Amino acid sequence: MDNRYEPDLALLLQYGQIIEGTVELVPGESRQCHYNTARLWNQHKDTLAIITGYALFSEENQQWRQHSWLIRKHPTAEQPRIIETTLACIKYFGVILTDDQAHVFAKRELHL
Numbered sequence: 001m002d003n004r005y006e007p008d009l010a011l012l013l014q015y016g017q018i019i020e021g022t023v024e025l026v027p028g029e030s031r032q033c034h035y036n037t038a039r040l041w042n043q044h045k046d047t048l049a050i051i052t053g054y055a056l057f058s059e060e061n062q063q064w065r066q067h068s069w070l071i072r073k074h075p076t077a078e079q080p081r082i083i084e085t086t087l088a089c090i091k092y093f094g095v096i097l098t099d100d101q102a103h104v105f106a107k108r109e110l111h112l
Contacts (some may be wrong), residue, residue: 004066006107007045007051008105010093016053017095018092019045019082021075021082022082023038023082023089024082024083025085026040027085028085032085032086033067033068033069034105038068038110041102041105041106048070049069049072050069050101050105051092051095052068052097052105053066053067053095054067055069055089055090055093056092057107069092070082070085071096
């Protein structure tokens, strides 16, 4: 595994958790999960929350990769909880950002 800059390392170490739920794919730009997540959150701040951390994309290689995705703040029984903008993952580990933290994330990713 190569070393990458992790801007949310302190948050992940303190608050990181396994995130579970059904997944809805809302296609975005390929390999741009952080940007896609920030853009979609910026359009739906009242109903979505950003999660950033790591995801396991494949059981075969067992490699966790930096990743960001969204969850619905108050999903109905019919709605998937997780919103994915690239590929559905096998497992998710991350931290749910507060609205203030999400604003910083979006500003960084959308270059606002």
